[in-house]
Amino acid sequence: MKFLSWDTNKRMIDKMIEFLLNVNSDILLLQEIRSPDVFSEINNKLVDYFQIWNNVGYGMAILSRSRDMKNFRIDFNGRVMTLEFENFYVVNVLAPSSIVCGSEEYTVWHKSLRRFLNKLQQKKNVIVGGNFYIRTNIDNIPFIEANAMNYLLKFGFVDTFKELHPEDISSFTYQPFNESNNRIIDYFFISENLKEKLTVADIFKDTFGSSHCPIIVELDI
Secondary structure (H helix, E strand, O other): OEEEEEEOOOOOHHHHHHHHHHHOOOEEEEEOOOOHHHHHHHHHHOOOOEEEEEOOOOOEEEEEOOOOEEEEEEEHHHOEEEEEEOOEEEEEEEOOOHHHHOHHHHHHHHHHHHHHHHHHHOOOEEEEEEEEEEEEOOOOOOHHHHHHHHHHHHOOEEEHHHHHOOOOOOOOOEOOOOOOOOEEEEEEEEEHHHHHHEEEEEEOOOOOOOOEOOEEEEEOO
């Protein structure tokens, strides 16, 4: 199965829709879709997908070609969406920025997220993607963000891009418009049990339409 995640903040609708149609993913995780025009375009053009929307606040969605889902829930004040399938969970995440919310709130939020994901993982495998706001591939990664990453890995999750590209220190998923310091803040993590089924983890660095790059994983499930 092919999974794609994209924070579409500051997006250009036509380019975004064209890319989503061409990439042909089984499941799409979208964050920061705040424009009614984007809602309408996706509804009208991605008709092959079953669409679940969280239009309030942050503007998030999970789109699935498979109808074999069981349950759905929204948590963390609209920042986390979970879709349950027969053999796994898919989780869409839009974490708060440590710069905006402060280190204490950021740390508490990520601790709560880890507990939430761990509870899911005790039932079945988890595939979680989105904007985690953990800045890597930059010099002097903030301590609280490094901790957020390290503890997530200790809870039995695999950073899919790092797993398949361990020597890559130049890739990025976020391109600040007013800065030259690109960095990775968008990820797919999977349960350790799925590591052997991971075949692709990539970043579409040349895809325009947002300050974030789409990311993709493929799993033999």
